[in-house]
Amino acid sequence: MMRPRMPLLLASFLLSTQVQALDYVEDVLPIMREHCWKCHSNENQVKGSLALDDIDEVRDYQIGKYNIIRPGNPEGSNFLEVLKLDSSHSDFMPRKGESLPERQITVIENWIKLGAVVDSENPAEDEKEWLSDTPTTGVALLQKYVTWTSSDGKAVEARFHSLSGEAVKIVMKDGRSFTIPFSRLDSDSVEQAKKLAGAR
Numbered sequence: 001m002m003r004p005r006m007p008l009l010l011a012s013f014l015l016s017t018q019v020q021a022l023d024y025v026e027d028v029l030p031i032m033r034e035h036c037w038k039c040h041s042n043e044n045q046v047k048g049s050l051a052l053d054d055i056d057e058v059r060d061y062q063i064g065k066y067n068i069i070r071p072g073n074p075e076g077s078n079f080l081e082v083l084k085l086d087s088s089h090s091d092f093m094p095r096k097g098e099s100l101p102e103r104q105i106t107v108i109e110n111w112i113k114l115g116a117v118v119d120s121e122n123p124a125e126d127e128k129e130w131l132s133d134t135p136t137t138g139v140a141l142l143q144k145y146v147t148w149t150s151s152d153g154k155a156v157e158a159r160f161h162s163l164s165g166e167a168v169k170i171v172m173k174d175g176r177s178f179t180i181p182f183s184r185l186d187s188d189s190v191e192q193a194k195k196l197a198g199a200r
């Protein structure tokens with residue numbers, strides 16, 4: 001009988017709290033595409049000199065200590081502020097549109113809180129520096145997806161997050177995280193967990 005691999009493996013793991021591993025390209029850009037494209041993309045128009053589809057420009061001109069997106073400082077980020085305004089306010093964004101759903105605003109807020117990294121697969125020097133100052137979130141952001149195999153031979157792709165005692169916390173592509181006791185992993189995966197923890 002065919003049995004689905006993923007659900008079985010996941011069911012055997014302990015579900016723990018969510019961890020945010022967020023970056024612009026994967027998490028924020030889709031929200032921008034949905035709500036801001038008409039006025040802030042090179043495909044259409046670039047209002048307010050803000051081209052949200054130009055990744056390098058976003059990184060170089062919109063993100064920074066004194067720019068509209070301030071890494072680690074959502075409260076000081078005008079970019080977030082305009083999204084939270086009442087839609088009747090003249091600075092409200094998306095202009096002439098409706099407020100973003102709360103969950104999307106939370107994604108953007110957390111993204112800024114975690115350093116407003118543009119592309120975690122390919123971080124710039126200062127992004128790496130920022131990430132190294134915030135080890136737990138930073139490592140999760142920088143890690144590549146690797147394969148984890150359970151002691152009974154089932155495999156998942158996930159990022160290493162951290163060790164806690166004799167267990168490893170991993171983060172799936174959809175953002176869910178799991179803490180897996182070493183006793184449930186094959187020995188190669190246990191070694192991998194220790195190695196990745198040491199690389200920090």
Ligand code: HEC
Pocket residue numbers: 032035036037038039040047048050068078079082093094095096097100
């Ligand atoms: C219907 C057009 C329209 C849409 C849709 C829109 N904007 Fe804007 N946006 C503007 C205009 C026009 C300006 C320039 C405002 C000004 O100069 O008064 C602007 C300016 C801004 C600024 C200020 C830029 C700066 O440097 O001060 C931010 C931030 C911004 N928009 C974010 C967004 C985001 C994020 C979205 C999507 C959630 C969005 N906007 C959707 C029209 C729009």
